[in-house]
Amino acid sequence: MKTAFKSMIAAAALVAAAGTASAEGVGIKKIGLAVPNLQADFFNQIKLGVEGYAGKLGIEVIVVDAKNDTATQVSQVQDLLTQGIDAFIYIPAGAAAAAVPTRLARAEGIPVINVDREPEGAPGDTVIYGENVLSAYQVCDHIIGLAEGKGKMVVIHGQKGTTPEVQRFEGCKMAIDENPGVELVAQQWSQQWSPDEGFQIAQNMLQANPDISIIFGQADGLAMGAAKAVEVAGLADQIVVGGYDGDGAALESLVACDTPFIVTATQSTQAMGVLAVNSAIAVANDASVPARQIPNAVLTTCDDAAKFVEKHP
Incomplete structure (x- = not known):
């Protein structure tokens, strides 16, 4: 199965170039970004x-933050x-009522x-999201490998029911299933994918399962919060932590490589923004x-995070 996944990962990299539009003859003057x-x-x-990118094309962007x-x-x-x-470029604030803004705009x-x-x-004209399944598989495969393919593992989920939460667990679960020596002992969902939630959830998990050796946080904020909880518990030499997204602070942490957080999957976030404008x-x-x-x-580790700190894709 691992060989098949590697070839699928390579194929997925080609998709990023699809669907772009010429900047000539823009035809729009104002974009709403939620x-x-x-x-x-x-x-x-x-x-x-x-x-x-929109600024270079003379397009006004109105941004609203749902908090x-x-x-x-x-x-x-x-x-x-x-x-x-x-x-209208739209990132839903949650799974509940997420279809309403799409329907209003349509x-x-x-x-x-x-x-x-x-x-x-309620799909839009297109949806753009990072390749969640295969890259989450890679992250979990990496941290499980560092734990020698065995031990107790926990997963700190993002917001329940959202596309990345569902798909990232699907990918991670594939890696878990390939390693019978790994036992998934706890899972918990967050509301905001935040470091504070990651810290609190990991603390609770560590109290219930002090012999955990593997943690996957479905976002870098969750993973870094979990890594801090591991350090506070004095278990930094026992536990490896993986994250997801390639956030700026997470990449800088990987460059320093001085916490249990040791791997993420770096998304092409700015390129996604450009692709969204071109698609519009x-x-x-x-x-x-x-x-x-x-x-x-x-997949980004301590060894190669510096290039993404210098220039985020």
Whole structure:
């Protein structure tokens, strides 16, 4: 199975180039961008990609931050639609009511580009998200390998039911299933994918299972919070921690390589923002785009994190 996964990973890297549009003949002047939480570096990187590229094309970007509240996001999107936006780039704040903003924009005939999370039952014109399954498999395969393929493992999930939460567990579970010496002893879901949640959840898990040796946090914030809990518990020499996303602080931590957090999957977040703008232009000009566009995520360890700190993809 590992050989098959490696070939699939290589193939997935080619998808990132698909679906882009020419900047000539833009045809749109204003984009609305709705994000769940600008405190998260992951969403900020996407915002930077959208704003930087749109700015070069002379496109105005109006950004709204839901602060992880779905009701707030629905209200913000309703307001965006009164401001004359020509396209809507949308990252749902959660699984509940995630379909509402897509339906509102579609009712106004506005192109909808979903990023990172796909609202169930209400797809946009395209969805762009990092390759979650295969890269989560890689991260979990890596930390399980460092634990010599055995031991007790826990998973700290992201927000329940969101696309990355579901897919990252699917990939990690494949690696777990390949290693019968690994026992998945606990799982818990977070609400905001945050370091504080990662710390608190990991503390509780360590109290219940002091002989844990492997932790997978489905986002770097969760993983870094968990690593801090491991250090506080005095178990840094016993436990390896893997994360996901390639956030700036996480990459800098990997360069220092002085905590139990030792691997992530770096997403092409700014490139995703550029791809979202290009897709919006394409749809606005009646060009076809793929239903799903899935840039690859790159396994990143202490050995190669520095290149992503210097230039984040």
